[in-house]
Amino acid sequence: MANQAVQVEHLERGMGLWGALAANLLNMVGVGPFLTIPLAIAAMGGPQAMLGWMLGAVLALCDGMVWAELGSQMPDSGGSYHYLLQAFNPHGAGRLISFLFLWQSLLIGPISIASGAVGFAEYSGVFHSFTHLQLKLVAMALCLLNLGVLYRSIHSIGTLSVIVMVAVVxxxxxxxxxxxxxFHPSLAFDFPPAAFHPSHAFWLGLGSAVLIAIYDYGGYNNVCLIGGEIKDPRRNIPRAVLLSIVVVGVLYMAMNIAVLGVLPWRSAQHSTAIVADFMYAIHGSWAARAVSILILIASWGSAYAILLGYSRIPYAAAADGRFPKIFARVHPRGHFPTTSLIYMGIGSAVMCVFSLSDLISALIVIQTLLQSIAQCIAVLLLRRRSGAATDVFRMPFYPLPAIIALVGWVYIVATSQIKHIAAGIALAVTGIAFYLIQANREREWPFRQA
Structure with a gap:
């Protein structure tokens, strides 16, 4: 940690709206929805799991408006690091809160990337029966492959993102x-008795289904993490955020209803490759193999897009003098952060040792505790200061979307497993301790001398 920003070369604004939209869509449409449909069905015990997908879409749209407004107001690479720093006072508590975001990103980034890679490895089991160790090695290899692919100029990355996006959609x-x-309505709406009875089990199951849904919707913020490389960012960042949520929301709801209208939910909830089973039931084995190849391309693209976004966070903090300056290194010709990219790539390979379910739950709960809740408050604070500015995006029906998002995030945490909540709290406590030690050494807030 340092008091003054280091001298670094700026990133290049080389990605337009289509590249930004593709970066979001690739992050959102990974292997997640193709693997987690059975998890959502099992969590709620029937096709009423669609309610979880609907509420997840509402939460994503409301939270997306928070990201869109913040991203338009502060279009720099690093996203929440800048938002939290400015909202909570860059000379006061904002230093601690933004540091906690950075602190959790060092863990959440590799976890998020690894979840896509592990999902890729598990779905590849459709073609070959891998041992547990082999699956982990496949996931690790994918992380390192993406590190190599992303070690280049943002121009070529944007073009590649659009190509893969077309395949995904x-x-x-x-x-x-x-x-x-x-489609068979009798299958899609085969609700068990008391499917919507508001019991304790119903609310817990709904919380789990929304958590799964929000993981699959997650990624609409990716463009904010690379904001410093987006052309005309005050317009293109909000467009990319909100358009990606609408497109993916429609696709996900349609896919879920399609699957439930073909496969009986009582057997579907136990499937490990539900879309392959779905296509096999309709078209036969050739379609199951073909869709599995396409899903693997989508999951690869998702892990690739997540690595792209998270690799910019340590860079942004280092460029601001808040993190070791080695993370601020930029490639002399490609103009992309090198050390930060390498850290996230190797870190994600290490995180592939954990199971997909643990990666998903830990990701959402920790991210909610140390980022999402604070960010909903941040947009309220910044709006109060900026007043009626007209040159940036302003969420409609303010402050309702931010309040709905805040309530949704609290509900997800309240219905999550204790071990993941405890992990988030432990990460926060260690981050606060580390910050205070460093702040005391550097005589920064709250130890700054008058």
């Missing part, structure tokens, strides 16, 4: 059309 379209032409 095409896959979702094939699934939806196949389901629509073979």
């Amino acid at each position: 095409g896959t979702c379209g094939w699934i939806i059309v196949s389901g629509a032409t073979h």
